[in-house]
Amino acid sequence: MAFRFRLAPEKTNFDFFRFQWLTFGGSMMLTVVAIVAWFVMGLNFGIDFRGGTTIRTEATEPVDVAAYRAALAGMDLGDVSITEVFDPSFDDNQYVAQVRIAPQDGQEAVTPETIQLVEDQLKTVAPSITFPSVESVGPKVSGELIWKAIAAMVAASFAIMVYIWLRFEWQYALGSVIAIVHDIFITIGVFAIFQLKFDLTIVAALLTILGYSINDTVVVFDRLRENLLKYKKMPLRDVMNLSVNETLSRTLMTSVTTLVALGAMLIFGGDVIRGFAFAIFFGVILGTYSSVFVAKNMVLFIGLDRGDKPTKPGTSEFANVDA
Amino acid sequence: MQPMPLWKRTLILIICAWGVVAATPNLFYGSVERHNDALAAIELAGGTATPEMEAARAEWPDFLPSALVNLGLDLRGGAHLLAEVRVEDVYKTRIDAMWPEVRDSLRDLRDQVGAVRRAPSPDDVLRVTISNPAGMAAALEAVRGLGSSVVTLTGAGQSTTDVTAEGNDIVVQLSEAEKQATDGRTLQQSLEIIRRRVDEVGTREPTIQRQGEDRVLIQVPGIGSASELKALIGTTAKLTFNAVISRTTDAGATAGPRNMLVPSIDEPGVYYIVEETPVVSGEELVDSQPSFDQNNRPAVSFRFDTTGARKFGDYTAANIGAPFAIVLDNEVISAPVIQSHIPGGSGIITGSFSVEESTQLAVLLRAGALPAEMDFLEERTVGPELGADSIAAGQIAAMVGGTAVAIYMIAGYGLFGLFANIALAVNIALIFAALSTVGGTLTLPGIAGIVLTIGMAVDANVLVFERIREELRANKNPARAIELGYERALSAIIDANITTFITAAVLFTVGAGPVRGFAITLGIGIITSVFTALFVTRQIIEVWYRWRKPATVTV
Numbered sequence: 083m084a085f086r087f088r089l090a091p092e093k094t095n096f097d098f099f100r101f102q103w104l105t106f107g108g109s110m111m112l113t114v115v116a117i118v119a120w121f122v123m124g125l126n127f128g129i130d131f132r133g134g135t136t137i138r139t140e141a142t143e144p145v146d147v148a149a150y151r152a153a154l155a156g157m158d159l160g161d162v163s164i165t166e167v168f169d170p171s172f173d174d175n176q177y178v179a180q181v182r183i184a185p186q187d188g189q190e191a192v193t194p195e196t197i198q199l200v201e202d203q204l205k206t207v208a209p210s211i212t213f214p215s216v217e218s219v220g221p222k223v224s225g226e227l228i229w230k231a232i233a234a235m236v237a238a239s240f241a242i243m244v245y246i247w248l249r250f251e252w253q254y255a256l257g258s259v260i261a262i263v264h265d266i267f268i269t270i271g272v273f274a275i276f277q278l279k280f281d282l283t284i285v286a287a288l289l290t291i292l293g294y295s296i297n298d299t300v301v302v303f304d305r306l307r308e309n310l311l312k313y314k315k316m317p318l319r320d321v322m323n324l325s326v327n328e329t330l331s332r333t334l335m336t337s338v339t340t341l342v343a344l345g346a347m348l349i350f351g352g353d354v355i356r357g358f359a360f361a362i363f364f365g366v367i368l369g370t371y372s373s374v375f376v377a378k379n380m381v382l383f384i385g386l387d388r389g390d391k392p393t394k395p396g397t398s399e400f401a402n403v404d405a
Numbered sequence: 406m407q408p409m410p411l412w413k414r415t416l417i418l419i420i421c422a423w424g425v426v427a428a429t430p431n432l433f434y435g436s437v438e439r440h441n442d443a444l445a446a447i448e449l450a451g452g453t454a455t456p457e458m459e460a461a462r463a464e465w466p467d468f469l470p471s472a473l474v475n476l477g478l479d480l481r482g483g484a485h486l487l488a489e490v491r492v493e494d495v496y497k498t499r500i501d502a503m504w505p506e507v508r509d510s511l512r513d514l515r516d517q518v519g520a521v522r523r524a525p526s527p528d529d530v531l532r533v534t535i536s537n538p539a540g541m542a543a544a545l546e547a548v549r550g551l552g553s554s555v556v557t558l559t560g561a562g563q564s565t566t567d568v569t570a571e572g573n574d575i576v577v578q579l580s581e582a583e584k585q586a587t588d589g590r591t592l593q594q595s596l597e598i599i600r601r602r603v604d605e606v607g608t609r610e611p612t613i614q615r616q617g618e619d620r621v622l623i624q625v626p627g628i629g630s631a632s633e634l635k636a637l638i639g640t641t642a643k644l645t646f647n648a649v650i651s652r653t654t655d656a657g658a659t660a661g662p663r664n665m666l667v668p669s670i671d672e673p674g675v676y677y678i679v680e681e682t683p684v685v686s687g688e689e690l691v692d693s694q695p696s697f698d699q700n701n702r703p704a705v706s707f708r709f710d711t712t713g714a715r716k717f718g719d720y721t722a723a724n725i726g727a728p729f730a731i732v733l734d735n736e737v738i739s740a741p742v743i744q745s746h747i748p749g750g751s752g753i754i755t756g757s758f759s760v761e762e763s764t765q766l767a768v769l770l771r772a773g774a775l776p777a778e779m780d781f782l783e784e785r786t787v788g789p790e791l792g793a794d795s796i797a798a799g800q801i802a803a804m805v806g807g808t809a810v811a812i813y814m815i816a817g818y819g820l821f822g823l824f825a826n827i828a829l830a831v832n833i834a835l836i837f838a839a840l841s842t843v844g845g846t847l848t849l850p851g852i853a854g855i856v857l858t859i860g861m862a863v864d865a866n867v868l869v870f871e872r873i874r875e876e877l878r879a880n881k882n883p884a885r886a887i888e889l890g891y892e893r894a895l896s897a898i899i900d901a902n903i904t905t906f907i908t909a910a911v912l913f914t915v916g917a918g919p920v921r922g923f924a925i926t927l928g929i930g931i932i933t934s935v936f937t938a939l940f941v942t943r944q945i946i947e948v949w950y951r952w953r954k955p956a957t958v959t960v
Contacts, residue, residue: 086816086817086818086819086959087813087816087817088817092874092878138791171794171798194631194632194635194636197632198632212788213788214787214788214790214791215785215786215787215788215791216630216631216784216785216786217784217785217786218631218783218784218785219782219783220781220782220783222489222782223487223782223783230915231915233915234911234912234915234916237911237915238907238908238911238912241907241911242904242907242908245903245904245907246904249900282916282920283850283920283923285920286850286912286916286920286923286924289908289911289912290857290908290923290927292908293904293905293907293908293909293927294861294905296901296904296905296908297861297864297901297902297904297905298901300897300900300901300904301868301897301901304896304897304900304901305897308893328875329871331871331874332867332868332871335817335867335871336860336861336863336864336867338813339810339813339814339860339861339863339864339867340857340860340861340864341860342806342809342810342813342860343806343807343809343810343856343857343859343860344806344856344857344860345806345809346801346802346803346805346806346809346856347802347806347853347856347857349802349805350798350801350802350805351798351799351802351852351853351856352794352795352798352799354479354791354795354849355795355798355799355849355850355852355853358850358853359853362853362857
């Protein structure tokens, strides 16, 4: 047999329920912690959701945040935040900062005159400064964007739940949605705890995590469905363990290839996309974990209706597709 | 192992070949783009080409495909604006235009209704007081008779106006159905005018779309900043010629009924009181060009259409020696005294313009006035350098990611991993081919979508390979194991990918801008990766198997 790089031995026999109190219980705890963090600390919303203006500055002089702040102090702009941006791909004398201005009272977007004034003020501090991007979102639109984002998450979860329910059974649908909720809430919690910028692209990332996580879970469920027909006498818990063990090699292989590709994006993709890449990277790890440790535990917890009346072909419309 | 039927194999090969060919232009983005631009320019010039155009055209052969992936604003640089049109502005214009009609028809009934006077009212309401309330019924009937039926599918049969009596007053409003119809027209008109103005500046492929009830999304690649774009499309450019009542320096002067106080553009502190109803308006212009006056100062020349020319001619003939004001967006550009009857219907606007200003004003007048003002809700500018940086970063990430995945696949599955890598390359070509063909837009999150697809695309292959391994372990002969591997992995592949596709579809429907770009690449990537795993890899394996006829297979 030729050499093959393996993440898991050919045949594994792990008991994935053995430390259930830690793996499943811990996950549920973390989810709760994440939700608490989200509500207590709040999210660091970008202008997409909060309104206001961000100006990206680039200069050949090092960024002096205090001087930038002083230059804008006299303008009565309300809440102004200035952060320096670092990225390994920048040149030696490339210094980038992000200036964020809160929405102005009674204005849908910051007027071009205000932006021009801000730019002129900053030029007095750093003569070489340029402004590679200026974005302004009015409070009206930002309010709508939040609702759209929430609607997207709910709609996607619901559509997936219905699909799984049709293809499998309602217990699976519930299990996979719990797994999704786990992945997404913990990711949001991390964004809250570290106060990372949360904008529209992060919502896209969350939806991608949702897609990935469900993908992973479905593969395990698919095997479970197959094995339940094959081993009608085996206890549900053992069939679940068997199914996860059989698909473990694939689960790890796919996660690692995806993480390798995403890792490249995270390291080399530039600072504009970093938050997005980070969210997906983190979510893929969670998604893999939840398909092994969360989704099926939920199904076991609810219990499947098999007992004396084995799942007849035809009870689920597509149940026999691969037999 | 049953070989695939010949037609199926041919079809797969054709699709792969198409993918590679259609994706190729994107490798030579700059040359192909210049070639395409030159072709468009030559066509615009009526088939005559300058040497530069010929040179640019020769950069890419005509017979090769030349469709490119559009680059989103975040990659190419440019400006994005979301504007809300104040549709209610138009109600006032409509209501004001009704007054003369109402007055004339009531005047015909003078013996029944008595004297007729317009009473103060909100902008979207016409309130008319009659001195003899006994004639109210007749008056209402006459005014109702002026309304016509609404011209829409849903509002058909309803009148355009709601006419009611309140004491001595007749109250005229636009009906709900008519308001809706008006809003629709206002937006349509605004879109058309914005498009004309943006086209006049001649940038590449601007996006101008209606969003929701009363919004317009404008994306213009390659423009310097959103402020520049706003200056171009944010100006209403409403030009009118009004009779001047008097000139004053008192900003608080009362203009009197149906008159308005308008500041002068180049004399600070000077105001003109002009009649509110214009003699002629900008809608009656047919052409407008930048030019110079007799003192060689920049000016704008214009020509009226026939009705405009007649009105203007009549007015100037009747008012020689009186001043009239040229008013642009509620500012008096100039207020010359009428020297003589101006019959030809053309004229020149002078003022203290720079050449740029006169050029822009001519563009605005030619494109027509916006029917209503706009509020800008969202604006984004991305500089071209930042976009170029993002592309470079995305390319590096895709290459590093792709290479790492390829090595990892070979390490994990040997020869079969190599097969999967070939399929992966075809997959990426197909994504670009599909994006170029449907004119999809590639954004920065879109690049991330492709990188993610590179990682996930191998998943379908992994599922099959793992299954083949299991079947081999169960001592099946290699051909049977491969066949079963594909068969048994199918349901997992389909279910897993459909669920991911559902999220891509939701993202596409709900998301905007960059997020939508991500949804498109993700969605296309899912389809192509299932195709390549189920058909391309399988065909490679089949061909290899029949060629080598191995006694044992190691996956």
